[in-house]
Amino acid sequence: MYRASDHREHEEWLEEIERAADALELDGTARSRAVDLFLTTVPDDDRSKRSALAASLYVGALVSGQERSQTAVADAADVSRLTIQQRWKDLLEEAGLEAPDW
Structure with a gap:
């Protein structure tokens, strides 16, 4: 879990999440999840x-x-696809989430 002060401490990174989410046309739910995952x-x-x-x-x-x-x-x-490929499953597991069935 994270503290409210983490929002201030990582404000620059949260702005980057918003910028990237805009480019990806994500709605508020996905943005909120991304912020929670990042701060955690x-x-x-x-x-x-x-x-x-x-x-x-x-x-x-x-x-x-x-x-x-x-x-x-x-x-x-602004990262390589390999960066995401190497990190997403561990992040999903750390957060106690499950990937959807494809």
């Missing part, structure tokens, strides 16, 4: 924050029924 699992290392952001967006969209391709999310978040 935000790494200390700044280099890892962008990949956490991208994985949070991908999983947030996935579990809210607004699936986007890994490539689309990677482009919107």
Whole structure:
């Protein structure tokens, strides 16, 4: 879980989530899930924050029924598709969520 002060501390990253979510045309549910996932699992290392952001967006969209391709999310978040591919399943599991049945 995260603290309310985490919103202020990571405001720059949350703005990045919003920017990428706009590019992906995600609704409020997916955005909210992405923010919650990011703030719950935000790494200390700044280099890892962008990949956490991208994985949070991908999983947030996935579990809210607004699936986007890994490539689309990677482009919107300015990471490689491989970054999302390597992180999303662990993030999903950490959050206690399940991927939809395809």
